Amino acid sequence: MEKKLFGAVLVICIGWFQAEAMTAGFIKSPLSQMKLIEDNAELDCEVIGNPIPEVQWWFIEGEEPDEIITQLFDGAREDRVHINATYIDHATSSLILTNLTFNDTGVYECRASNDPDRNDLRTPPKVKWIRSQANVIVFERATIMTSPEVNNATSATLSCNLTNPSSPIKGHYWVKNGKKIEESYSTNTDSYAEHFIEKADYHHSGIYTCVFLTEPQANATIEVKALPHIKASKSSENANEKDKAVLSCGSQGYPSPTDWSWFKLPDAGERTPIFNGTDDKYEIKSTPNKTTLYVKDLDINEDMGFYQCQGTSEVGTGTDDIQLRVRSQLAALWPFLGIVAEVIILITIIFVYEKRRKPDEINDDDDSGSAPLKSNSATNHKDKNVRQRNSN
Ligand SMILES: *[C@@H]1O[C@H](CO)[C@@H](O)[C@H](O)[C@H]1NC(C)=O
Ligand SMILES: *[C@@H]1O[C@H](CO)[C@@H](O)[C@H](O)[C@H]1NC(C)=O
Ligand SMILES: *[C@@H]1O[C@H](CO)[C@@H](O)[C@H](O)[C@H]1NC(C)=O
Ligand SMILES: *[C@@H]1O[C@H](CO)[C@@H](O)[C@H](O)[C@H]1NC(C)=O
Ligand SMILES: *[C@@H]1O[C@H](CO)[C@@H](O)[C@H](O)[C@H]1NC(C)=O
Ligand SMILES: *[C@@H]1O[C@H](CO)[C@@H](O)[C@H](O)[C@H]1NC(C)=O
Ligand SMILES: *[C@@H]1O[C@H](CO)[C@@H](O)[C@H](O)[C@H]1NC(C)=O
Ligand SMILES: *[C@@H]1O[C@H](CO)[C@@H](O)[C@H](O)[C@H]1NC(C)=O
Numbered sequence: 001m002e003k004k005l006f007g008a009v010l011v012i013c014i015g016w017f018q019a020e021a022m023t024a025g026f027i028k029s030p031l032s033q034m035k036l037i038e039d040n041a042e043l044d045c046e047v048i049g050n051p052i053p054e055v056q057w058w059f060i061e062g063e064e065p066d067e068i069i070t071q072l073f074d075g076a077r078e079d080r081v082h083i084n085a086t087y088i089d090h091a092t093s094s095l096i097l098t099n100l101t102f103n104d105t106g107v108y109e110c111r112a113s114n115d116p117d118r119n120d121l122r123t124p125p126k127v128k129w130i131r132s133q134a135n136v137i138v139f140e141r142a143t144i145m146t147s148p149e150v151n152n153a154t155s156a157t158l159s160c161n162l163t164n165p166s167s168p169i170k171g172h173y174w175v176k177n178g179k180k181i182e183e184s185y186s187t188n189t190d191s192y193a194e195h196f197i198e199k200a201d202y203h204h205s206g207i208y209t210c211v212f213l214t215e216p217q218a219n220a221t222i223e224v225k226a227l228p229h230i231k232a233s234k235s236s237e238n239a240n241e242k243d244k245a246v247l248s249c250g251s252q253g254y255p256s257p258t259d260w261s262w263f264k265l266p267d268a269g270e271r272t273p274i275f276n277g278t279d280d281k282y283e284i285k286s287t288p289n290k291t292t293l294y295v296k297d298l299d300i301n302e303d304m305g306f307y308q309c310q311g312t313s314e315v316g317t318g319t320d321d322i323q324l325r326v327r328s329q330l331a332a333l334w335p336f337l338g339i340v341a342e343v344i345i346l347i348t349i350i351f352v353y354e355k356r357r358k359p360d361e362i363n364d365d366d367d368s369g370s371a372p373l374k375s376n377s378a379t380n381h382k383d384k385n386v387r388q389r390n391s392n
Contacts, residue, residue, distance in 0.1 A: 021050055022048070022049050022050040022114075023049060023114065023128070024047050024048070024049035024053035024112045024113055024114050024130050025047065025048055025049060025130070026045070026046070026047055026110075026112070026130065026132055027046045027047065027048055027090070028044055028045060028046035028092075029045065029110065029132040029134070030043035030044060030045055030095070030108060030110050030132060030133070030134035031043070031044075031134055032134045032135040032136070032137075033134070033135075033136055033137075034137045034139060034166075034215055034216050035100050035136065035137070035138050035139070035216060036100075036138070036139055036140075036141045036142075036216055036218075037100055037101065037102065037138055037139065037140055037141050038099050038100060038141070039100050039138075040096065040097060040098045040099070040100065041096075041097045041100060041104075041136050042094055042095070042096050042097075043057075043094065043095040043097075043108055043110070043134055043136070044092070044093075044094050044095075045057075045092070045093045045094075045095075045110035045112070045132065046090060046091065046092045046093075047090060047091045047110075047112040047130075048090040048091075049090070049091075049112070049114040050114070051114050052087050052089075052090060052091050052114065053091050053112040053113055053114040054091070054112065054113060054114065054118065055085060055091045055092075055093040055110060055111070055112045056071060056110075056111045056112075056129075057071070057072040057083060057093070057095045057108065057109070057110060057111075058070065058071050058072065058108070058109040058111060059071075059072055059106055059107070059108055059109075060106060060107040060108075060109060060133075061106045061107075072095065072108075077097075077104075080097060080098045080099050080100075080104075081095070081096070081097060082095075082096040082098070083095055083096075084096065091112065093110065095108060095110075097136070100136075100138045101138065102138050102140075104136060104138050105136060105137050105138045106135070106136065107133050107134070107135055108133065108134050108135075108136060109131050109132070109133045110131070110132045110133075110134075111129045111130070111131050112129065112130050113128060113129040113130065115128055115129075139166045139216065140164070140166070141218075142162055142163075142164055142165060142166060142212070142214065142218035143162070143163045143164050144160045144161065144162050144163070144210065144212075144218060144219070144220035145160070145161040145163065146158070146159065146160050146161075146210075146220050146221075146222045147159040147160075147222060149222060149223040149224070149225065150197070150200050150222070150223070150224040150225065151225045151315060152200075152225065152226065152227060152315050152316065153200045154199065154200060155196075155197060155198055155199060155200060156196075156197045156200045156224060157194055157195070157196050157197070158174075158194065158195040158196075158197065158208055158210070158222045158224070159192070159193065159194045159195075160172075160192070160193045160194075160210035160212075160220050160222075161191065161192050162191040162192070162193075162212050162214075162218060163191070165191060165212065165214045165218065166214050166215065166216065166218070167214045167215040168189065168214070169189050169190070169191055169212055169213060169214055170187065170189065170213040170214070171185070171186050171187040171188060171189070171212075171213045172186055172188065172190075172193040172210060172211060172212045172213060173185040173186065173210075173211055173213075174193070174195045174208060174209065174210055174211070175208065175209040175210075175211060175219075176206050176207070176208050176209075177206040177207055177254075178207075181195070191212070193210045193212070195208065195210070197224065200224055200226060201226050201227075201229075201253075202226045202227065202228065202229035202252050202253025202254075203229075203252070203253070204224065204226070205224045205225055205226035205253045205254040205255075206223075206224055206254045207221055207222075207223055207224075207254065208221065208222045208223075208224055209221045209222075210222075223254070224254065225254060225255055225313075225314070225315050226253045226254065226315060227253070227313075227315050227316045227317075227318055228251045228252070228253050228255075228256065228257050228311045228312075228313045228315070228316075228317075228318045229251065229252040229253050229318060230249055230250075230251050230257075230309060230310070230311045230318035230319055230320045231249065231250055231251075231252070231320055232247070232248070232249050232309065232320045232321070232322045233248045233249065233250065234322065235321070235322060235323065236322065236323040236324070236325065237322060237323070237324050237325070238324075238325045238326075238327065239295075239298055239324065239325070239326060239327070240298070240326070240327050240329060241298055241299070241300050241326055241327065241328055241329045242297060242298060242329060243298055244294055244295065244296045244297075244298070245294070245295040245298055245303070245324055245326075246292060246293075246294055247262075247292070247293045247295070247307055247309070247322045247324065248290060248291065248292040248293070248309075249290070249291050249309035249311070249320055249322075250289055250290045251288075251289045251290070251311045251318070252289070255313050255314060255315070256288035256289045256311075256313065257288065257289070257311030257312055257313045257318075258288075258312065258313055258314065259311070259312040260284070260286040260291040260309065260310070260311050260312075261273060261274075261309075261310045261312075262274040262282075262284060262291070262293045262307060262308065262309055262310070263307065263308040263310065264305065264306075264307055264308075265305065265306040265307065265308055265321065266305070267305075271308060274293065274307075280296065280297075281295065281296055281297065282294065282295060282296075283296070291309055291311070293307065293309070295324070298326045299326070300326045300327075300328055303324060303326055304324060304325060304326045305323070305324060306321050306322070306323050306324075307321065307322050307323075307324060308320070308321050308322075309322070
């Protein structure tokens with residue numbers, strides 16, 4: 001019993017002692033990386049300890065005897081160095097290097113310590129810093145010669161010619177609008193890549209990128225531009241008199257239109273442009289790939305007819321037409337009035353018919369011909385049922 005109690009007290013004491021002081025230890029160390037000039041690099045470091053350790057970043061240039069060691073601060077190297085640190089529960093610190101230059105190549109060291117004397121310059125031998133290093137190597141951006149951009153063409157062959165690979169080429173592939181084209185993947189070690197586009201229409205237009213599998217990867221982009229493909233969301237629209245009509249058109253293809261306009265098409269002659277905000281009648285709302293025309297307070301004579309949306313990009317212009325049908329306000333009533341009329345007619349017919357048949361009513365009851373007819377039909381049904389069951 002006493003031994004157990006003693007054990008428990010010991011465990012608590014050790015726990016308390018551990019909580020009280022724990023030397024710094026890495027739980028995440030920075031990773032070495034190869035980067036292209038003008039890219040960004042991020043080095044992460046996480047340290048535990050009690051008290052929470054302080055984390056510093058140092059840069060080591062050159063070889064052992066002549067090496068130059070400098071501490072890195074937020075905003076160093078003309079504000080291309082950023083340090084993002086948090087000291088909650090444990091220490092995390094990220095060193096972010098932006099717009100890399102060749103001079104950024106070197107060894108980066110994450111140092112951590114929670115020794116109370118760590119920054120006391122008079123007692124350096126006592127102070128313990130733990131260290132973790134990573135290499136950052138900055139390469140020259142590969143030169144890739146691309147075929148000229150494709151503009152309003154029928155077919156096209158895109159090509160990339162890599163002239164100074166940073167490492168052996170293991171293959172290449174193509175990307176369209178940020179999405180890898182799976183079938184373009186090749187393990188060919190050539191420094192030349194081609195992609196054929198059968199029909200350079202709006203569907204195939206976009207931003208193409210050739211990617212060479214080198215270390216680090218090298219890429220270049222080629223723009224394939226096509227006429228905008230303008231399409232109305234609905235080719236005809238119905239609306240009621242006095243209401244508001246909403247007509248809209250979208251554009252597909254690259255690049256998107258830079259200008260949208262709307263026109264009213266008369267039965268004959270020139271189309272008339274519609275201006276945004278005219279007489280509170282028209283309102284136009286446009287985004288690069290969509291335009292919407294609101295026609296308010298619809299008039300059956302004025303507003304009925306064909307409208308045209310037009311999108312213009314640097315490549316050219318595309319249009320589509322929409323038919324607007326305006327129903328009279330009474331039109332909505334017609335079906336209801338029709339039903340009412342139908343009911344009235346039916347009631348009248350029945351009434352007149354009943355009146356006329358009144359004298360025959362007694363005869364009708366006496367008529368014995370209808371009873372056998374009924375039973376006949378009943379037996380017919382039964383027969384049918386039986387036959388069906390048999391066939392089953
Ligand atoms: C610093 O880190 C925080 C949290 O991880 C993040 O939200 C913020 O964007 C970072 N700042 C920079 C400059 O990277
Ligand atoms: C990156 O640095 C180069 C010079 O080294 C400079 O010309 C360029 O404008 C910088 N880019 C950014 C995004 O700061
Ligand atoms: C790189 O360092 C050298 C020598 O230290 C210096 O002359 C040069 O201007 C630096 N280049 C850049 C891009 O910082
Ligand atoms: C790629 O470029 C190099 C250097 O400009 C040239 O010699 C070579 O013929 C080109 N390759 C192709 C397939 O065009
Ligand atoms: C092309 O290279 C740049 C810079 O290295 C990179 O940011 C980008 O993601 C790459 N694009 C593709 C499609 O691989
Ligand atoms: C228009 O662009 C938006 C965002 O840019 C996109 O979500 C949408 O699919 C595009 N619509 C068409 C018809 O291309
Ligand atoms: C039309 O006018 C409205 C309101 O004045 C405005 O919100 C809208 O952006 C305008 N549309 C265009 C295409 O200029
Ligand atoms: C684009 O091609 C179409 C037909 O191929 C032609 O009608 C149009 O004029 C061309 N546009 C430009 C800007 O070259």
